Amino acid sequence: MREILLINASPRPDASVGYELANELIDVVLIRRPDLRVTRRDLGSVALAPLSESYADALTRRTPDTDPVFALSESLIGELERSDALLIATPMHNFTLPAALKLWIDHVVRIGRTFAATPDGKVGLLADRPVYVIVSSGGFHRGARARQPDFLTAYLRHVLSTIGLFDVHFVYLEGLVTGEETVKSECEAARQRLSMEPLFARLASA
């Protein structure tokens, strides 16, 4: 493992509980592997350009990958291709993923580039690698306390599998608007859960 891509989708990177936990994870990994390179794609601080008419046209006309219209898309796909693992910190916004993360998806999920259209459906073209997704939400969407649907998990899992990423692990920080105690206990549960993963092995004792 040489490189980790850290993606933040919270519009409040300095206050985000999920992004803070993601940074803690990275710090722990770096203690063991100081040579590891971390690429940060902070979608909350620096918004990606919206999809242009020329990008949408080029996509449907199967324009060559080298066309300048794909410059941003190519650079985002390059970050993905270079990474050996992916860590995504995302809030739940209106039961699904934030628009900033959806825009990233629309730049990296490209026909003929990150997936192939075959008679049997879409087939991913990227090499698989571990993906960890920290989902933070103000309320609850799992178990007895759930009062809302979760349209984030199934969608994100499906779209990542479309480009070849199947080794996806979700960790949830729920009920974050209900108070500091919940924030603490949710983060601790997430740390325990993630410390089972070889990549974050020393997290529980950090």
Ligand SMILES: Cc1cc2nc3c(=O)[nH]c(=O)nc-3n(C[C@H](O)[C@H](O)[C@H](O)COP(=O)(O)O)c2cc1C
């Ligand atoms: C536009 C918007 C929509 C939201 N929609 C939901 C929602 O559907 N369900 C929920 O539980 N929380 C919702 N929240 C609350 C956030 O998910 C919650 O505050 C979360 O902790 C923010 O994550 P962060 O700390 O990483 O920024 C919403 C917040 C915003 C700003």
